[in-house]
Amino acid sequence: MINLNYFMGKKILITGAASGLGRELAVNLCTVAERLILLDINEEGLEKTGDVCRARGSYIALYKTNLLEENPLEEIVEKEDCPDIIIANAGVGGVNPAHSFDEGIDSRIMGINYYGVVKTLSPFLKRMSERESGHIVGISSLASIRGLPGAASYSASKAALNNFLESIRLDLAPYNVKVTTVLPGFLATPMASHDEFTMPFKVTVEKSAFHVLKAVSNGKKRYAFPWVMGILSLLNKFMPIFLYDRLLPLISGQSKEMKPKIF
Numbered sequence: 001m002i003n004l005n006y007f008m009g010k011k012i013l014i015t016g017a018a019s020g021l022g023r024e025l026a027v028n029l030c031t032v033a034e035r036l037i038l039l040d041i042n043e044e045g046l047e048k049t050g051d052v053c054r055a056r057g058s059y060i061a062l063y064k065t066n067l068l069e070e071n072p073l074e075e076i077v078e079k080e081d082c083p084d085i086i087i088a089n090a091g092v093g094g095v096n097p098a099h100s101f102d103e104g105i106d107s108r109i110m111g112i113n114y115y116g117v118v119k120t121l122s123p124f125l126k127r128m129s130e131r132e133s134g135h136i137v138g139i140s141s142l143a144s145i146r147g148l149p150g151a152a153s154y155s156a157s158k159a160a161l162n163n164f165l166e167s168i169r170l171d172l173a174p175y176n177v178k179v180t181t182v183l184p185g186f187l188a189t190p191m192a193s194h195d196e197f198t199m200p201f202k203v204t205v206e207k208s209a210f211h212v213l214k215a216v217s218n219g220k221k222r223y224a225f226p227w228v229m230g231i232l233s234l235l236n237k238f239m240p241i242f243l244y245d246r247l248l249p250l251i252s253g254q255s256k257e258m259k260p261k262i263f
């Protein structure tokens with residue numbers, strides 16, 4: 001169960017709130033949070049999320065933010081107090097197969113999925129430590145567990161994120177600041193509405209938000225869902241290389257036709 005009391009009266013910042021999981025999290029939290037600070041590059045989508053939240057009578061602030069820019073949260077840091085909870089959710093998906101590798105796509109994926117999270121969190125790490133309270137949530141991916149075919153850039157960006165979050169979890173624990181890393185499988189969101197590779201056990205956006213909020217309110221340090229994909233990813237992680245190299249290209253539907261692309 002979600003313990004909604006955990007979010008009650010809190011100031012919560014969510015990135016990637018214009019679409020998919022980020023929007024659903026905002027809609028779920030808007031009636032309990034004291035204030036929602038919602039960020040996204042997509043202004044139109046952000047306004048739509050804002051309309052739904054405002055219709056429920058909540059106090060929200062919207063910021064058009066491009067996490068690829070330098071110091072993207074400057075205005076937010078000036079105008080808003082340090083949030084109680086930060087959900088670093090914004091991200092892009094993508095394929096970047098080695099046979100037609102595109103460095104530009106690689107740096108964009110790393111720039112949003114890894115550096116974008118670092119830029120989201122870094123202005124608040126010291127403040128949360130000094131205040132001795134806070135909760136940081138990073139939305140990673142089960143694609144981070146091992147390098148997947150065609151996904152060098154995406155898998156690497158999320159693996160880097162996992163290690164970053166794990167390190168800061170250790171650093172922040174003495175300051176009473178929690179860190180939760182969420183590892184979703186495939187989600188039925190705009191990011192995953194393509195057929196570049198097979199996506200088994202897709203989870204609806206409503207259920208995905210439920211999983212995330214349950215994990216956060218229960219203070220989980222690391223949480224993977226759906227459980228089937230969590231177990232498959234664990235098997236993947238410990239699979240011997242000779243077997244991994246044979247099975248993964250088959251399971252993923254890897255193809256020589258695949259071209260670099262961002263979703």
Ligand SMILES: NC(=O)c1ccc[n+]([C@@H]2O[C@H](COP(=O)([O-])OP(=O)(O)OC[C@H]3O[C@@H](n4cnc5c(N)ncnc54)[C@H](OP(=O)(O)O)[C@@H]3O)[C@@H](O)[C@H]2O)c1
Nearest residue numbers: 016019020021041042066067090091141186187189191192
């Ligand atoms: N969908 C899946 O199957 C899946 C699986 C595992 C993990 N995840 C992770 O879950 C998180 C949420 O993804 P989602 O599925 O909800 O995707 P989504 O519907 O595409 O939402 C992601 C949001 O992030 C925004 N964004 C992209 N680049 C940005 C930037 N430079 N600055 C600020 N915002 C930016 C997107 O805006 P635009 O639409 O304008 O690009 C979009 O509104 C991501 O971190 C993703 O990696 C997703």
